[in-house]
Each structure stands twice: as C-alpha cells, then as structure tokens.
Amino acid sequence: MRRRRAEGMPAEGLAVEVCDGLVRLFVGDAERELPAPPGVEGKGEGRYDTVIQTFGLCSVAEPKRLLENAARAVKPDTGRIILVEHGRGTWDWFNEWFVDRSAQEHFDTYGCWWNRDIEGAVREAGKTVPGLEVVALKRPGLLQFGTLLLIELRVNSKKISGGKVAVRKAVEEKVVEKKLIEGRRVDEPQAAKVSEEPKRSSWWFGSK
Numbered sequence: 715m716r717r718r719r720a721e722g723m724p725a726e727g728l729a730v731e732v733c734d735g736l737v738r739l740f741v742g743d744a745e746r747e748l749p750a751p752p753g754v755e756g757k758g759e760g761r762y763d764t765v766i767q768t769f770g771l772c773s774v775a776e777p778k779r780l781l782e783n784a785a786r787a788v789k790p791d792t793g794r795i796i797l798v799e800h801g802r803g804t805w806d807w808f809n810e811w812f813v814d815r816s817a818q819e820h821f822d823t824y825g826c827w828w829n830r831d832i833e834g835a836v837r838e839a840g841k842t843v844p845g846l847e848v849v850a851l852k853r854p855g856l857l858q859f860g861t862l863l864l865i866e867l868r869v870n871s872k873k874i875s876g877g878k879v880a881v882r883k884a885v886e887e888k889v890v891e892k893k894l895i896e897g898r899r900v901d902e903p904q905a906a907k908v909s910e911e912p913k914r915s916s917w918w919f920g921s922k
Contacts (some may be wrong), residue, residue: 745779748787761789768798772826781839795867803833804860845874
C-alpha cells in the first residue's frame with residue numbers, strides 16, 4: 715500500500731492537534747490498537763461514540779484485525795462503526811469482466827484490492843469478533859454495479875456476555891464428562907472413604 719504524507723508529518727503518532735485537543739490527526743496502522751479518545755489516555759475506559767473507516771478493508775492485509783480494533787474502540791450497544799468500502803459487486807459477470815481484470819492495475823495505482831469480497835469479510839468477522847454484528851448493509855448507486863458498500867456495525871454487549879457464558883458452560887461440561895469417565899459422580903457428595911485395613915486392638919500391660 716502506498717503511503718503519502720505531508721512534509722514534516724511524523725511517520726507514526728500524533729501529527730495534528732487543534733480545538734484544545736478535541737480534534738486530532740494520528741498517523742498509524744489501522745491493524746494496530748487505535749488511540750483512545752481525548753482526555754482518557756491510560757485510563758482503559760475510553761470508547762468512541764462512532765468509528766468511521768473509509769476504503770480500508772480493501773487495503774489492509776488482515777481485514778478482520780481492523781474490525782477487531784474498531785470493535786474494541788467503540789462503545790458497546792450505543793456506539794457505531796461506519797464503513798464506506800468498495801469491493802466485489804452484485805453481479806458475477808461484472809466482477810469477472812471488469813473488477814477482476816482491472817484488480818492488479820487498480821492495486822498498483824491506488825494500493826487497494828477492489829475485487830475483495832468486503833461483505834463476506836465483514837460477515838465472517840461477525841462470527842468471531844465478540845459482539846460484532848451488522849446493523850445495516852447497503853449497496854447504493856445503480857451505476858456502481860453493487861461495488862460500493864455502506865455498512866453500519868455495532869458491538870452487542872449481550873452477545874459478548876452470552877459468549878462468555880457459553881464458553882464457561884462448555885468447560886464445565888468437559889470437567890463433568892471427564893469425572894464421569896473416571897467413575898465418579900460429581901452431582902452428589904463424595905462418600906467418606908472406609909479403610910479396608912483390619913482393625914488393630916490395643917493392649918496395655920502393667921504391674922502392681
């Protein structure tokens with residue numbers, strides 16, 4: 715991916731800060747952890763109301779990692795992730811005739827693979843990124859042949875907690891299964907062990 719930056723702009727980190735720090739420009743890698751909102755750095759609680767990402771899933775090596783970072787950075791339930799992307803269109807004939815044929819040239823010029831299955835990547839990430847779900851997905855513009863995508867995502871906190879419960883339940887079931895295989899009942903108190911050794915009498919010897 716080609717990188718262009720203005721003269722004097724840092725290779726990474728904070729580049730511009732205005733409006734008392736409320737507006738900031740960072741130079742960085744979207745596949746790495748995103749910076750926290752202003753005023754909450756280091757507190758570990760800061761989340762954004764909205765994360766907007768444009769034409770990035772077609773440009774990064776691992777789209778899922780970008781979506782994971784966005785999901786961690788946005789507020790659960792109320793926050794939104796807005797994606798503006800281009801990728802494979804609605805009709806296969808157009809994808810094969812134009813999109814796939816020009817994909818390499820497009821990458822060499824702009825640094826992105828515009829024949830990537832963006833919708834598929836987003837829905838696949840929704841299966842593994844905790845709580846991530848699609849709120850809306852549109853392909854506007856008839857003359858775009860479905861290659862332009864507007865996607866709205868959110869992080870559902872109920873799905874996050876539900877996933878943790880499911881994992882914990884699965885672990886507990888494995889433990890129960892293992893103990894049953896070993897021949898022990900785990901749903902009843904264990905009976906006290908009875909010694910199988912013969913009882914020994916005690917003898918006292920004394921003299922007047």
